[in-house]
Amino acid sequence: MWSTVNLGVADVLWALLALSFLVAFCAHKISTYLPRKYETCRFYVLFQDLIRYGKTKQNLKRDEWLRVFDVPKRWFWHFYAVSVGWNGLLLGLYVNVTFRNQSYPSWLTGILDILTDVPNPDSQVPQLSTLLVQLLLCLHSLRRLLECLLVSVFSDGAIHLVQYVFGLGYYVVLGLTVLCADRLGKGTGTLFSQLDWFHVSGTALFIGASLLQHQSMVLLARLRTGKSGAVETLAHRVPKGGWFELVSCPHYFAELLIYISLSLLFGGLSLTWWLVVFYVLFNQALAAQLCHDLYIIKYESYPRHRKAFIPFVL
Numbered sequence: 145m146w147s148t149v150n151l152g153v154a155d156v157l158w159a160l161l162a163l164s165f166l167v168a169f170c171a172h173k174i175s176t177y178l179p180r181k182y183e184t185c186r187f188y189v190l191f192q193d194l195i196r197y198g199k200t201k202q203n204l205k206r207d208e209w210l211r212v213f214d215v216p217k218r219w220f221w222h223f224y225a226v227s228v229g230w231n232g233l234l235l236g237l238y239v240n241v242t243f244r245n246q247s248y249p250s251w252l253t254g255i256l257d258i259l260t261d262v263p264n265p266d267s268q269v270p271q272l273s274t275l276l277v278q279l280l281l282c283l284h285s286l287r288r289l290l291e292c293l294l295v296s297v298f299s300d301g302a303i304h305l306v307q308y309v310f311g312l313g314y315y316v317v318l319g320l321t322v323l324c325a326d327r328l329g330k331g332t333g334t335l336f337s338q339l340d341w342f343h344v345s346g347t348a349l350f351i352g353a354s355l356l357q358h359q360s361m362v363l364l365a366r367l368r369t370g371k372s373g374a375v376e377t378l379a380h381r382v383p384k385g386g387w388f389e390l391v392s393c394p395h396y397f398a399e400l401l402i403y404i405s406l407s408l409l410f411g412g413l414s415l416t417w418w419l420v421v422f423y424v425l426f427n428q429a430l431a432a433q434l435c436h437d438l439y440i441i442k443y444e445s446y447p448r449h450r451k452a453f454i455p456f457v458l
């Protein structure tokens with residue numbers, strides 16, 4: 145069975161990223177049982193500095209020199225601006241290849257050749273899937289860009305320079321990963337004739353998860369604004385309403401659902417995309433756990449029934 149699985153560079157990359165965040169999640173869980181004296185250990189502080197950002201980083205006791213690598217968290221919009229531009233370009237190029245029988249520019253073919261191994265004909269996805277995933281990825285990035293600029297109220301939280309550079313590269317590699325799933329360009333008949341049940345269910349899940357994420361971002365912003373919409377405080381408060389009644393971070397749960405919906409759009413056929421889903425699962429689980437732990441320590445009356453990330457589960 146394993147001999148039929150051809151792993152390309154993109155698969156290995158996403159698998160390693162998923163594994164790194166799984167290890168980081170487990171290491172964080174274990175570190176909560178360590179005696180307090182380890183909190184001043186250099187390796188512990190460096191590890192915490194790299195996995196935390198924003199509010200979960202504020203109480204981390206670290207040397208002054210480590211603050212040199214702090215980048216404002218309000219620069220989150222840079223990631224989505226890069227994503228809209230880059231993934232819009234890739235969408236345009238894919239449309240050219242699909243409808244105008246043109247080929248990719250040589251630099252893109254070169255990159256895709258490096259990222260993918262010999263494509264397995266059985267795991268090829270319809271062109272309609274690739275087009276929809278590219279389109280929804282652009283829409284997702286555009287919504288997040290507008291939310292960062294027009295909805296969210298940022299405090300003076302920081303992210304690590306490494307996290308910032310990673311975030312910039314993340315959406316570039318993600319767009320290339322979408323094209324990796326479609327190296328053989330399987331497309332028989334019109335796009336409409338390729339339409340399948342998984343395109344409809346994937347799009348429906350994407351819309352539902354996007355609405356949940358947007359609602360959560362609005363509720364977070366309202367914790368800092370008055371009825372007129374004017375910013376009244378930059379403090380962190382206990383989130384209320386919507387799915388915040390079930391989990392501390394419904395916007396992270398929604399992010400996971402969005403990536404699952406894109407996997408559904410691929411008909412569940414892209415191993416590479418499932419590895420992306422696992423990366424998002426472990427990455428967001430870690431961020432949610434850090435946030436949940438902070439709320440429990442900081443707010444005595446924090447609802448104990450709330451889970452961190454996945455309602456009723458985690």
Ligand SMILES: NC(=O)c1ccc[n+]([C@@H]2O[C@H](COP(=O)([O-])OP(=O)(O)OC[C@H]3O[C@@H](n4cnc5c(N)ncnc54)[C@H](OP(=O)(O)O)[C@@H]3O)[C@@H](O)[C@H]2O)c1
Nearest residue numbers: 198199296297298299301364367379380381395396399427
């Ligand atoms: N796919 C990925 O790899 C990935 C990675 C990271 C994030 N994301 C997504 O990006 C989105 C944003 O993530 P994030 O980590 O920035 O979310 P976040 O820390 O919850 O911050 C979102 C906004 O809400 C504010 N906020 C957070 N908690 C608050 C509280 N208790 N009281 C008042 N305001 C609060 C934040 O302000 P501050 O300035 O004070 O923080 C920020 O403006 C999420 O939907 C997440 O899923 C995706």
